[in-house]
Amino acid sequence: MKQYLKSLTLLSLSIFFITFTACDNEPLDAGLNGAEGNGNNEPSGNTTGDYWPRAVGNTWTYNALGGTEETYTIIGTEIIDGFNYFEFDNLLGIPAWMRKGGANYYVRNEIYYELPGFEVQSTPFVVNMLKDDAEVGDTWSSNVNYTLSFTPTDGAPGIPDTPVNALYTLEMIERDMTKTVEGTAYTNVLHVHLVVSASGQTEEANYFYAKDIGLIEYISGGGSVTLLEYTLN
Numbered sequence: 604m605k606q607y608l609k610s611l612t613l614l615s616l617s618i619f620f621i622t623f624t625a626c627d628n629e630p631l632d633a634g635l636n637g638a639e640g641n642g643n644n645e646p647s648g649n650t651t652g653d654y655w656p657r658a659v660g661n662t663w664t665y666n667a668l669g670g671t672e673e674t675y676t677i678i679g680t681e682i683i684d685g686f687n688y689f690e691f692d693n694l695l696g697i698p699a700w701m702r703k704g705g706a707n708y709y710v711r712n713e714i715y716y717e718l719p720g721f722e723v724q725s726t727p728f729v730v731n732m733l734k735d736d737a738e739v740g741d742t743w744s745s746n747v748n749y750t751l752s753f754t755p756t757d758g759a760p761g762i763p764d765t766p767v768n769a770l771y772t773l774e775m776i777e778r779d780m781t782k783t784v785e786g787t788a789y790t791n792v793l794h795v796h797l798v799v800s801a802s803g804q805t806e807e808a809n810y811f812y813a814k815d816i817g818l819i820e821y822i823s824g825g826g827s828v829t830l831l832e833y834t835l836n
Contacts, residue, residue: 648706720759
């Protein structure tokens with residue numbers, strides 16, 4: 604059973620990587636503290652532009668893992684813990700919200716997926732996924748706490764709620780680069796590297812954000828997700 608729970612925890616991390624989707628106990632420009640296990644403080648940092656535009660109706664279509672096309676749309680706004688978030692219909696398959704404060708881009712997630720015999724869901728958590736004013740070599744981190752609940756289906760045995768603590772460490776690898784994705788050359792691109800540590804395991808991913816466009820490519824051990832087209836309002 605312990606090994607099974609460990610596997611479920613690692614799976615939840617892999618699913619979160621999607622979330623460009625998610626940290627704490629550092630100054631705000633380096634992370635989050637507080638509500639929902641992660642918190643929200645006043646924004647800091649001087650933004651250098653908009654690397655993930657937020658407006659209702661914005662859409663991004665990606666060549667996703669497995670060769671399928673997936674479109675993610677901002678469908679509305681919601682006040683959460685006193686902050687105005689933009690809500691996605693989903694973000695790589697899970698509920699997600701995003702806001703920007705200063706140079707920081709915060710993504711709020713709720714992991715949800717199905718396994719044989721179980722529906723798995725987490726409490727919400729927030730991650731500072733991008734600092735657009737970070738210089739090459741700068742790092743920031745967040746220490747995220749959330750709880751996984753397991754709802755049995757098909758007569759599966761009950762599993763108690765499982766607390767998860769995960770450390771997200773991000774580093775600015777390159778700024779103002781030019782990167783070609785799906786035949787399109789994007790300029791003013793930021794390259795951010797992410798390492799997530801939880802339950803004695805680590806996962807890594809790389810994110811590429813183009814100025815005034817958003818995420819253009821995401822690369823993990825499972826493959827890459829690449830931008831095909833977008834519509835911005």
